[in-house]
Amino acid sequence: MLTIDLLIEARWIIPIEPPGITLEHHAVAIDAGRIVSLLPTEHAQAQFQPRHTVTLSNHVLLPGFINLHSHAAMTLLRGYYADDIKLMDWLNQPICPGEDRHVSPAFVRDGTLLACAEMLRGGITCFNDMYYYPEAAADAALRLGMRASLGILATEFPSAYAADADDYLSKGLSARDTLRDEPLISFCMAPHSPCTVADKTFERIATLSAQLDLPIHIHLHETRKEIEESIRQHGIRPLERLRRLGLLGPSLIAVHAIHLEPSEIVLLAEEGCHVAHCPTSNLQLTSGIAPVHDLAQRGVRLGLGSDGVAGNNRLDLFREMNLASLLAKLSSHDATTLGAHAVLRMATLNGAAALGQDKRCGSLVAGKQADICAVSFEDFSLAPCFSPAYHLVHVVGREHVSHVWVDGNACVIENKLQTIETSELLAIVNLWHNRLGS
Amino acid sequence: MLTIDLLIEARWIIPIEPPGITLEHHAVAIDAGRIVSLLPTEHAQAQFQPRHTVTLSNHVLLPGFINLHSHAAMTLLRGYYADDIKLMDWLNQPICPGEDRHVSPAFVRDGTLLACAEMLRGGITCFNDMYYYPEAAADAALRLGMRASLGILATEFPSAYAADADDYLSKGLSARDTLRDEPLISFCMAPHSPCTVADKTFERIATLSAQLDLPIHIHLHETRKEIEESIRQHGIRPLERLRRLGLLGPSLIAVHAIHLEPSEIVLLAEEGCHVAHCPTSNLQLTSGIAPVHDLAQRGVRLGLGSDGVAGNNRLDLFREMNLASLLAKLSSHDATTLGAHAVLRMATLNGAAALGQDKRCGSLVAGKQADICAVSFEDFSLAPCFSPAYHLVHVVGREHVSHVWVDGNACVIENKLQTIETSELLAIVNLWHNRLGS
Numbered sequence: 098m099l100t101i102d103l104l105i106e107a108r109w110i111i112p113i114e115p116p117g118i119t120l121e122h123h124a125v126a127i128d129a130g131r132i133v134s135l136l137p138t139e140h141a142q143a144q145f146q147p148r149h150t151v152t153l154s155n156h157v158l159l160p161g162f163i164n165l166h167s168h169a170a171m172t173l174l175r176g177y178y179a180d181d182i183k184l185m186d187w188l189n190q191p192i193c194p195g196e197d198r199h200v201s202p203a204f205v206r207d208g209t210l211l212a213c214a215e216m217l218r219g220g221i222t223c224f225n226d227m228y229y230y231p232e233a234a235a236d237a238a239l240r241l242g243m244r245a246s247l248g249i250l251a252t253e254f255p256s257a258y259a260a261d262a263d264d265y266l267s268k269g270l271s272a273r274d275t276l277r278d279e280p281l282i283s284f285c286m287a288p289h290s291p292c293t294v295a296d297k298t299f300e301r302i303a304t305l306s307a308q309l310d311l312p313i314h315i316h317l318h319e320t321r322k323e324i325e326e327s328i329r330q331h332g333i334r335p336l337e338r339l340r341r342l343g344l345l346g347p348s349l350i351a352v353h354a355i356h357l358e359p360s361e362i363v364l365l366a367e368e369g370c371h372v373a374h375c376p377t378s379n380l381q382l383t384s385g386i387a388p389v390h391d392l393a394q395r396g397v398r399l400g401l402g403s404d405g406v407a408g409n410n411r412l413d414l415f416r417e418m419n420l421a422s423l424l425a426k427l428s429s430h431d432a433t434t435l436g437a438h439a440v441l442r443m444a445t446l447n448g449a450a451a452l453g454q455d456k457r458c459g460s461l462v463a464g465k466q467a468d469i470c471a472v473s474f475e476d477f478s479l480a481p482c483f484s485p486a487y488h489l490v491h492v493v494g495r496e497h498v499s500h501v502w503v504d505g506n507a508c509v510i511e512n513k514l515q516t517i518e519t520s521e522l523l524a525i526v527n528l529w530h531n532r533l534g535s
Numbered sequence: 536m537l538t539i540d541l542l543i544e545a546r547w548i549i550p551i552e553p554p555g556i557t558l559e560h561h562a563v564a565i566d567a568g569r570i571v572s573l574l575p576t577e578h579a580q581a582q583f584q585p586r587h588t589v590t591l592s593n594h595v596l597l598p599g600f601i602n603l604h605s606h607a608a609m610t611l612l613r614g615y616y617a618d619d620i621k622l623m624d625w626l627n628q629p630i631c632p633g634e635d636r637h638v639s640p641a642f643v644r645d646g647t648l649l650a651c652a653e654m655l656r657g658g659i660t661c662f663n664d665m666y667y668y669p670e671a672a673a674d675a676a677l678r679l680g681m682r683a684s685l686g687i688l689a690t691e692f693p694s695a696y697a698a699d700a701d702d703y704l705s706k707g708l709s710a711r712d713t714l715r716d717e718p719l720i721s722f723c724m725a726p727h728s729p730c731t732v733a734d735k736t737f738e739r740i741a742t743l744s745a746q747l748d749l750p751i752h753i754h755l756h757e758t759r760k761e762i763e764e765s766i767r768q769h770g771i772r773p774l775e776r777l778r779r780l781g782l783l784g785p786s787l788i789a790v791h792a793i794h795l796e797p798s799e800i801v802l803l804a805e806e807g808c809h810v811a812h813c814p815t816s817n818l819q820l821t822s823g824i825a826p827v828h829d830l831a832q833r834g835v836r837l838g839l840g841s842d843g844v845a846g847n848n849r850l851d852l853f854r855e856m857n858l859a860s861l862l863a864k865l866s867s868h869d870a871t872t873l874g875a876h877a878v879l880r881m882a883t884l885n886g887a888a889a890l891g892q893d894k895r896c897g898s899l900v901a902g903k904q905a906d907i908c909a910v911s912f913e914d915f916s917l918a919p920c921f922s923p924a925y926h927l928v929h930v931v932g933r934e935h936v937s938h939v940w941v942d943g944n945a946c947v948i949e950n951k952l953q954t955i956e957t958s959e960l961l962a963i964v965n966l967w968h969n970r971l972g973s
Contacts, residue, residue, distance in 0.1 A: 173919065175917075177921050179874075179925040180871050215916045380861035381870065383867075410930045411929075411930060427817075437618060478656070480649070482614060487614050492613065494933075523915055534919075
């Protein structure tokens with residue numbers, strides 16, 4: 098008998114790899130934060146001596162979700178813009194009206210803490226963020242025990258955080274140095290968008306991405322106006338501009354990717370680019386419906402993102418999975434498009450791959466870190482259940498998430514956060530609410 | 536001091552009438568199942584001697600939601616069709632493949648019980664149903680204490696329930712007679728759809744609707760194929776056919792109403808017809824996006840419906856409100872379209888008006904029955920909150936519903952059903968799950 102830290106026995110497991118399967122009465126054996134084995138529960142009981150066993154008799158286990166696009170700190174502004182937001186109004190600046198007056202390390206730490214608490218309890222174990230003061234965001238993620246990919250932000254627009262593009266980049270690179278020994282923290286180059294970043298900055302980012310082996314996280318082809326502006330200023334569409342500047346390739350994470358010509362979809366596929374699909378934000382900001390079905394058919398790997406609270410009001414990948422599936426069915430005129438297993442893969446392994454983290458997380462496979470989400474199927478609103486995978490995409494809400502582990506540590510038990518008291522969180526948010534409301 | 540049954544004191548109240556307002560620190564005084572008064576809490580405390588007081592210090596009170604289109608009993612088939620459903624495949628029959636083998640009074644009673652439990656706990660106090668065996672559906676609704684509008688179904692297709700259109704009508708009318716003394720139960724004429732009902736049956740329905748003062752609940756202009764079939768068989772589009780047959784008017788509840796010419800939108804408005812908008816179902820069955828913004832601008836009154844589990848997997852008006860708002864913003868290219876108060880009105884008062892029940896429910900106004908929903912804003916995932924109305928549409932999930940009253944009776948307290956044990960419900964569903972799974 099091999100002694101291990103933790104054995105999780107579950108009614109169903111959807112490991113994501115191999116694709117499309119749902120195992121019954123299996124268990125995940127975990128030691129030192131890693132998955133040791135995934136096997137039938139009765140074999141596991143014969144083979145392992147766990148220090149701790151969690152039996153989830155009416156639950157699905159699956160990899161923790163990966164939120165491939167967020168501006169976490171903005172969560173302090175949830176509902177602040179209400180029905181009055183228009184993306185075009187601040188397309189040429191990376192910051193929303195109202196937001197600019199408050200951004201500081203404390204705002205970022207507190208806002209990211211609120212966001213992480215919400216994401217983690219909803220089964221999200223890793224998020225890919227783009228915002229100011231990444232050290233402050235790291236503080237929050239590490240406090241809650243969550244995995245984070247933080248942006249080395251770049252824009253030509255000065256802010257309280259940095260004076261110009263070079264200053265943004267040097268501050269981001271310095272944050273990366275400071276945090277290099279944190280296994281939960283990784284970084285992306287994060288040029289804000291084609292409208293807000295100059296050619297020479299993009300060239301530097303391409304070089305840095307190659308030298309440091311970092312993904313490039315950028316808003317791309319989100320609105321028609323972005324494309325028109327690019328044609329006016331540069332004579333070409335943003336994607337072609339990025340191609341000429343050497344940014345396309347498997348490192349690129351194109352966020353939104355809504356307005357695409359067929360040739361651009363082929364280009365994204367040929368270059369091995371990733372897309373962060375943000376369906377709620379795309380509707381709320383009236384940007385459009387991304388051609389997810391066409392992208393997937395051409396072989397572009399798609400992950401899912403919540404975006405920040407200017408474009409969404411929940412950081413909820415269950416909602417995004419559901420909406421992604423519904424919109425893909427509608428756009429393709431085929432109710433069988435984007436089946437449940439494909440959506441679950443988008444929300445997990447595809448996100449990990451985009452972040453270059455798929456050797457570390459994104460599926461329940463021996464050798465990977467134990468980033469795991471358990472969903473309880475006990476409530477009558479989920480009954481009956483003929484297919485757990487289908488239910489996860491179309492029936493379950495994040496309130497049914499019961500347990501979450503990151504690196505084998507229990508961050509959520511019985512839908513309750515283990516790493517922060519709710520009262521502390523609410524006190525922090527109230528403070529900002531009073532400041533922002535006035 | 537006037538003695539009353541119940542005083543509910545709330546942090547916020549959105550009464551729906553007058554439109555667009557959110558009251559703070561107000562209370563609803565209730566006696567004998569009716570709203571006596573809505574007034575500032577401190578005045579209420581001075582004026583009333585309640586037998587029972589409920590203090591909801593961080594909650595919003597609003598009218599119970601009205602689900603304007605359901606096939607409640609089908610909830611026993613939740614997820615049964617998974618990603619494989621295509622509406623076209625059974626457009627010409629009113630019943631889904633698989634469903635026909637099981638329909639019986641027991642199926643309808645048990646399925647409607649599951650549906651009512653889900654709806655009620657999610658803040659829905661009334662539903663407008665179209666299905667077989669309405670007495671069995673009434674049994675379930677009354678058991679849980681819920682308001683229901685049941686269909687006097689008509690189709691030309693025989694089923695276990697009835698042999699032909701006349702048989703359907705006489706069985707439905709007889710159910711209405713049996714249930715005439717139940718104040719929670721009302722009826723609609725429910726011709727299934729233009730494809731499944733003959734002209735002479737429609738003529739009889741028009742007469743019965745006028746004689747008995749009953750709304751007419753019908754699937755209408757849901758798919759392009761429905762319209763093509765009508766042109767092929769009758770030489771005209773379904774709406775024009777119904778107009779000629781005398782079915783248009785304030786009694787008509789057109790469900791889906793997706794594929795509409797501009798002149799048809801004008802016609803619906805001029806005739807005072809109602810539309811039951813079912814956004815999730817419209818996407819899932821790839822039917823299309825209804826022109827909600829145009830309908831609303833022309834003055835057509837829209838309510839919201841979940842549809843049955845072939846087109847949706849949750850009976851959740853919070854989801855429908857959110858999706859209705861997002862799709863309207865996208866289609867109108869304007870992020871300010873269909874603001875929160877307008878959506879809340881759709882989900883409450885407009886539903887009541889469509890059912891001819893707006894003197895009885897749909898808003899928190901003295902003299903109406905006390906059909907009320909309370910939503911708790913205590914959870915950190917709803918913080919901060921700058922506008923309770925906006926939060927209800929874009930942030931809140933049905934899991935935040937804390938209390939529900941129908942006719943002044945507490946059906947849900949602290950998100951727990953008061954009128955049935957969860958264990959009984961699950962036992963009933965399991966029985967059917969085993970039968971259906973085999």
